[in-house]
Amino acid sequence: MSAAANADPQLEAFRLEARKWLEENFPKSLVGKAGMMMGEEAASRNADFDKWKKAMGDKGWGTPTWPKQYGAGGLSTAQARVLQQEMGKIGAWNPIGGMGVMMFGPTLLEYGSEEQKKKHVPGIVKGEVWWCQGYSEPGAGSDLASLRTQCIDKGDHYLVNGQKIWTSGAQYADMCFALVRTDNTKKHEGISFLLIDMKSPGVEVRPIKLISGNSPFCETFFTDVKVPKENLMGPLNGGWTIGKRLLQFERQGLGGGIGGGGLNRGGETRTIDQVAKAYAGANDNGQVADADLRMRITNHMMDARAFMLTVQRAMSEAKGNAGPSATTSIMKNAGSRIGQERAELLVEVMGHQGLGWEGEGFTRDELDTVRGWLGGKATTIYGGSQEIQNNIIAKRILGLLDHQ
Amino acid sequence: MAVLNEEQSMIRDGAKSWVQEKSPVTAFRKLRDSGNADGFDRAAWKEMAEMGWAGILIPEEFGGTGLGYLTLGLVLEETGRTLTASPLISTALTATTALLLAGSDAQKQKYLPAIAEGKLIATLAVDEGPHHHPEKIALAGSASGGKVKLNGKKTFVLDGGTADLVIVAARTSGKPGEKGGITLVLVDGKASGLSREKLKTVDSRGYANLTFKDVEGEVLGTVDQGAGVLETTLDRARIGLTAEMLGQAAQSFEITLEYLKTREQFGQKIGTFQALQHRAAKMFTDLELGRSCVEGALAAIDRDANDVAQLASLAKAKVGDLVHTVSNEMVQMHGGIGMTDAHDAGLYLKRARAQEATFGGSSYHRDRYATLLGY
Missing domain, CATH: 1.20.140.10 (Butyryl-CoA Dehydrogenase, subunit A, domain 3)
Structure with a gap:
């Protein structure tokens, strides 16, 4: 397959074009800095990063396969693969990211009106508009459809009152895609999908401090927030379908992300066996000295390999198919479990050095590993908890019924 | 499910329907209850060979289709569904692979067409104790002039009691545990000095223990370089x-x-x-x-x-x-x-x-x- 693709002269021409452009535009100072740059916020980190983000944003290659008419790359899947290969060769990485790219954009392209696409896609493509997700509420976690944030039709605008929680990166966000209640008499059919400007009067954001010491999530309060009528996406009371579709993209991104660089939580770039040998010792054969630890590491590494093979399989199966399938639920559970196991193993093999919170006495990698372990606990809770994913697999894929 | 080409899809669908019609679990159960000593149904194996399954790995020049391992895997997945016991694993997969990798032209010509036709049952004999340890092969072989004389035993050989051809991994030099010194040897199932003890195993498949007493066989590949x-x-x-x-x-x-x-x-x-x-x-x-x-x-x-x-x-x-x-x-x-x-x-x-x-x-x-x- 790849041999045939390589032989395609048009694709080869594109490869040369991409290679040339990347060489001219990717600042060498950013090689290997992807993890540091792609934080929660879209804020500027340094001049080279800004330059690179602008170049990729203007070219539309941060969102390579989205339609050209909105400023995106308009590339075929094969071209996008070539672009990724060429980026990989020189250590270049995509500076355009976040929820806009991963979740909201694909949903907007599927369900948004033409006006909404024209208005909102370019900002995502250029990495200029940062989106956050207004889904969960204090009383609506796993049972998301019980959400109560009120959205009332005031004739020329909507009025929103309520509270969202676990809004990732809300403190940096420009816009919020939210599920709001537009009909109190129905559950799922009373929910609408609304786009809210985070700078609107009445929006208040409070970061939540987590066990990791970080505050990647916020509480977001809406008090008499006015939202223009054109910011309703999809039909009134038809938001649940759109909201669920977006979750499929989210799960795909979360699972797949862990399969990619995400398995290296906490900045530790060595493989676990290397870390184990460094901290806990190797035997005369150069193996991890502790036989039990060696087998647990091996088990983990095999699970990770099986997961990578599943990501590859899903990608090849999805060719010609527009979006994620129901099997994304499997990816989320498997990927998050394996990521957490990795973090726990890393902390364990580091021994006392894996117990640092901050300050002298611990390396950056050690401290990042600890924070990564704690922060990673969220991966089996957010985006639909592990238990919810199992419900989805049981009901939607396996066809098992609800308990009466 | 892997992305398949048209031919592969056809073979998979063919296998699916054959297995359901001709080889459901009830067929395996009947085989078990009948006390069948072979561990597989020869009539069913004939049909499988007629559909080309025995020759999926074998190139066309030797009478097969040469479609490769993914295609054979599709068939094995379907036969696995109904616990179909057949020489697919021993013969069409394992012995065929060894012959393809190491066989001389004459050896391939002699055995592969017969395998593809379903007329030759073949197997690989590796294990010598309760566990699989190919590194520790001890069965003694003395090689001379393309022939090897074998003494020792092999255990748990799949279809070992029925195989017309047994490919034996023997130690022709060095000590158990050493990588070098292994020779693959082609042995006729009816060779003199070879005794076979069919095993009644928990899964009712045809495993056997083989004992070799001055059994003569032919070198497959290179002496001492078989590992x-x-x-x-x-x-x-x-x-x-x-x-x-x-x-x-x-x-x-x-x-x-x-x-x-x-x-x-x-x-x-x-x-x-x-x-x-x-x-x-x-x-x-x-x-x-x-x-x-x-x-x-x-x-x-x-x-x-x-x-x-x-x-x-x-x-x-x-x-x-x-x-x-x-x-x-x-x-x-x-x-x-x-x-x-x-x-x-x-x-x-x-x-x-x-x-x-x-x-x-x-x-x-x-x-x-x-x-x-x-x-």
Whole structure:
């Protein structure tokens, strides 16, 4: 397959074009800095990063396969693969990211009106508009459809009152895609999908401090927030379908992300066996000295390999198919479990050095590993908890019924 | 499911319908209850060969179709679903692989067309004790002029009691544990000095212990240099076997799922209980991960990738665990009925055990994977 693709002269021409452009535009100072740059916020980190983000944003290659008419790359899947290969060769990485790219954009392209696409896609493509997700509420976690944030039709605008929680990166966000209640008499059919400007009067954001010491999530309060009528996406009371579709993209991104660089939580770039040998010792054969630890590491590494093979399989199966399938639920559970196991193993093999919170006495990698372990606990809770994913697999894929 | 071409889809669909019509689990059960000493149904094997399955790995010049391992894996997955016992693993997969890798033109000409036609049962004899340890082969061979005289024993040889051709891994120099000094030897199933003891195993497949007393055979490949071919053959055999195991796991899962949807207790289908739903979801996740390992490994053989050994151990260990998980759950979720001989659950449970022991168990392959990757 790849041999045939390589032989395609048009694709080869594109490869040369991409290679040339990347060489001219990717600042060498950013090689290997992807993890540091792609934080929660879209804020500027340094001049080279800004330059690179602008170049990729203007070219539309941060969102390579989205339609050209909105400023995106308009590339075929094969071209996008070539672009990724060429980026990989020189250590270049995509500076355009976040929820806009991963979740909201694909949903907007599927369900948004033409006006909404024209208005909102370019900002995502250029990495200029940062989106956050207004889904969960204090009383609506796993049972998301019980959400109560009120959205009332005031004739020329909507009025929103309520509270969202676990809004990732809300403190940096420009816009919020939210599920709001537009009909109190129905559950799922009373929910609408609304786009809210985070700078609107009445929006208040409070970061939540987590066990990791970080505050990647916020509480977001809406008090008499006015939202223009054109910011309703999809039909009134038809938001649940759109909201669920977006979750499929989210799960795909979360699972797949862990399969990619995400398995290296906490900045530790060595493989676990290397870390184990460094901290806990190797035997005369150069193996991890502790036989039990060696087998647990091996088990983990095999699970990770099986997961990578599943990501590859899903990608090849999805060719010609527009979006994620129901099997994304499997990816989320498997990927998050394996990521957490990795973090726990890393902390364990580091021994006392894996117990640092901050300050002298611990390396950056050690401290990042600890924070990564704690922060990673969220991966089996957010985006639909592990238990919810199992419900989805049981009901939607396996066809098992609800308990009466 | 791997992305298939038209020919592969046709073969898969053909296998699916043949297995359902001609070789359902009831056929295997009948074979077992009839006390069949061969461990497989010769009439069924004839039909399988007529459909070309015995020659899927064999190039056209030797009478096969040369479609490769992924295609053979598709057939094995289907036959695995109904526990079909046939010489596909011993002959069409394992012995054929060894002949393809190491055979002279004359040897290929002599054996491969006969295999493709379904007229020759062949197998590979490796193990010598209760566990799979190809590194520790001790069976003595003395080589001279292209011939080898064998003395010693082999255990748990798949279709060993019926094979017309036995490929024996013998030690022609060095000591057990050393990598060099292994020679593959072609031995006629009726050779003088060869005694075969058919085993009655838990899964009713045709395994046998073989004893060699001054048995003469012919060198396959190069004297003392057989370890590499043996390892490659075993890896491909392991991967092919996991395709059968995957089909079996998928089928036992589907049977169990069906039971969850029909069995009622407390006025409910038991499949509505979340405790069982989550176990089913977990099994489904494991099945999907296992499928990725099997299909990835089969495809890796076909493109002659350099990580086939790793993928073989990955697949054998992961799918080895999987068949136990699913067959154990099959018995447990069926409850009392799953304990009866009349139900199929026990057949799946038993076959899983025998498969794990064949070509190395999960522990063996976890250790091997770790060693290959330098852990």
